[in-house]
């Protein structure tokens with residue numbers, strides 16, 4: 001295929017909405033050399049600047065305000081204090097909730113990978129006619145609102161609480177369903193980008209068993225998609241409130257709400273901290289997670305808009321891999 | 324638009340000292356090139372030498388760091404692509420995936436305000452030209468790579484641009500379609516008189532189709548000349564090696580000639596200074612004769628391989644200290660199967676010499 | 688790993704009679720996943736469906752659905768739909784603009800990384816955090832309210848707009864826009880620069896490009912994303928729950944109030960009927976979307 005390096009969209013080729021004006025300003029005498037293309041680029045820059053400024057204000061001001069709020073003193077006139085922040089570790093209810101939410105996030109991510117990824121690979125390779133059904137089921141939780149799903153889960157969890165365990169970690173069962181649509185999409189894009197069929201056929205012809213194929217070929221080649229899927233799952237679990245609250249479990253978000261009734265500034269401090277924590281986590285992983293260009297475009301457009309990457313480069317690397 | 328078909332002669336296209344670099348990589352390093360009105364110039368060069376970049380600068384899809392692009396004496400350097408009336412076929416497939424082949428071709432016409440009936444007719448005509456009438460209603464993903472490339476060609480030709488830029492338009496096609504389409508492009512180009520820049524990495528294609536061939540290396544033009552000049556009188560060792568296979572033989576330059584293994588050959592560069600040099604000898608300048616006597620000589624060797632190329636064959640001869648390639652008609656080559664001893668003769672064509680620090684000569 | 692991923696297990700499970708087809712064996716591989724989904728996705732949905740047609744004693748009834756016809760519940764449905772629709776459309780447009788601004792920047796740059804990471808967090812951290820964020824900003828003692836108060840303007844510090852329709856829509860933007868960025872970025876990434884260049888070399892302007900090429904190409908994806916945003920806002924519960932302490936301004940709040948009323952006035956049947964109605968509404972919107980999708984994207988297959 002093309003040996004051109006990927007050029008990012010629109011670079012050197014003009015603006016978004018403003019290009020219309022550039023088009024109509026034609027015929028105004030012979031153009032000054034360089035002026036038109038430069039104008040378009042400047043327009044694009046202005047457009048981007050305006051968008052980033054407005055969005056930046058809209059998203060950063062509330063977070064700044066939370067920080068401001070969490071450092072307010074008792075009265076209007078008292079000086080700034082970090083009391084609310086130091087209180088975080090002093091409230092056992094909170095530290096428990098934090099630890100529980102982290103555990104839930106880990107369990108959900110791992111369970112998601114173990115259950116979903118092999119199924120997707122298997123369906124693609126062996127039962128392709130099931131692909132659409134699998135996709136349908138995975139996207140179903142989008143159309144079944146969590147608040148509705150939890151209504152149906154109340155009796156289920158009553159049964160689980162009596163017969164299995166009443167630990168909060170059982171929430172992972174429900175969370176696994178909640179993360180399905182997002183993780184499915186990500187893994188789906190990742191699988192589309194690696195030409196799974198050629199890859200597994202090559203590996204099988206070299207004598208690899210299915211376990212080896214999964215662990216040594218599929219997983220390493222879509223590490224970026226897997227990581228992204230995990231990140232989405234982690235972010236979702238750390239931010240989840242609906243199910244936990246209605247099933248009477250106290251995870252991080254529920255704890256934040258209830259502590260907020262007692263000490264608003266402490267719970268706001270926790271809220272900011274958890275936001276920043278999740279952001280930093282995603283940020284770090286965005287650096288370690290995309291080691292090579294090859295997988296960076298794993299999140300290609302759904303559908304066949306873009307033919308998936310040829311398997312050639314991936315295959316070449318597979319052959320180079322030590323056995 | 325259509326009444327201009329026969330009257331419009333091509334325009335002169337001039338590239339002046341174009342420079343372009345990408346984050347440290349110099350893609351174009353002072354490229355100058357003038358295309359006469361209606362001329363077809365083929366750009367030839369190794370991968371990454373800047374052919375596509377040159378083309379994108381002419382099309383207005385990219386800006387030069389310095390230098391100018393002139394159409395018919397008017398500077399267009401800063402003009403965006405859609406104001407340049409340039410038709411382009413991209414190296415990578417660029418069909419619009421949400422349009423059928425027919426719609427792709429018709430789209431360009433509608434942008435040129437061609438009415439619906441005329442549009443339909445002309446798009447049909449162009450698809451006919453590239454032999455894809457039967458595929459008019461297919462979407463890009465339902466076409467093979469070569470078919471997509473042909474639709475892209477039809478799309479570019481349909482708008483009858485004043486300048487046509489073709490970036491390896493035939494690279495995805497099989498040999499037969501390739502040569503048919505090559506002739507077709509040439510025919511249309513001559514008929515309409517569009518000034519055309521044709522990028523390819525296939526030297527045979529370049530030599531066959533072009534009025535003049537430009538050989539590029541590392542972002543600059545090594546030589547520009549007619550196909551015969553490029554082939555038979557390469558100006559630099561790079562051109563000699565890139566255009567056709569070349570034997571490298573050690574020799575000594577003496578008084579405007581080079582002595583190679585006891586043979587004196589005329590030089591392309593008559594003013595070359597005396598001293599040791601490498602002579603670049605084309606395989607077809609090497610003739611073979613059977614050698615029955617068993618005396619070793621400077622130009623006596625053993626055939627170690629014969630590769631059949633069709634009408635001609637290439638014979639590899641081991642001279643003991645080096646091997647030499649000879650290209651001869653298959654009927655002659657069959658007289659020298661592998662293992663036979665042969666005596667070589669080198670035709671007295673002017674040869675090019677290479678030295679460590681060769682300054683490229685200006686040959687036009 | 689699934690059972691069928693392991694040849695040993697598959698062999699053991701081979702039926703004694705050869706069917707001549709290996710298909711049933713391959714199907715074993717998907718049993719764990721489908722069983723799980725049956726238990727935690729299908730079963731709850733069935734429970735809701737069954738419960739919404741049952742009285743407290745388990746007898747069949749339609750009264751749960753007729754009970755929905757109370758002014759406060761009808762209003763809740765209306766509000767939910769308005770909030771979801773408005774926040775989806777506005778969020779999709781704003782998110783698409785942001786995504787485009789991101790996609791025109793360096794794909795490896797810090798800007799793109801931060802925006803996508805932040806979007807990933809914000810899209811999921813709706814809920815409580817979000818409510819607090821806005822309370823701390825434009826709530827009665829919020830940052831901006833206080834600033835305005837010092838200037839002698841006390842419009843924000845007194846009004847309750849934040850707890851009503853406009854407030855909820857504004858707050859929902861905070862997770863709708865990031866969600867749009869996440870789901871729409873891949874679509875924008877898939878747009879090839881060659882398409883724009885081809886349009887230009889054919890004589891098309893930027894307007895032509897967006898009108899005839901990029902627009903139609905992105906439309907199916909944009910519509911799909913907007914639908915996703917609608918469903919997302921429609922079922923959002925946490926933000927409203929943290930922001931609005933009483934009343935049932937939107938359906939999810941109504942459901943939760945009906946489920947958890949302590950005074951013994953809990954009406955699980957009605958809650959289940961509401962839940963089922965929500966599912967039906969989202970399903971109808973999805974079906975409408977896929978009909979539309981089929982028309983706008985014939986070229987996709």
Ligand SMILES: Nc1ncnc2c1ncn2[C@@H]1O[C@H](COP(=O)(O)OP(=O)(O)OP(=O)(O)O)[C@@H](O)[C@H]1O
Nearest residue numbers: 003007345348350369370371372373374375376377
């Ligand atoms: N957008 C870009 N960003 C960075 N480097 C680029 C870009 N476009 C081209 N280059 C570099 O500029 C040089 C010339 O590229 P160009 O595409 O012009 O080569 P080419 O002669 O067309 O090669 P090929 O025959 O492989 O198509 C190459 O080294 C290439 O890597």
Ligand SMILES: [Mg+2]
Nearest residue numbers: 374375376414
């Ligand atoms: Mg090229």
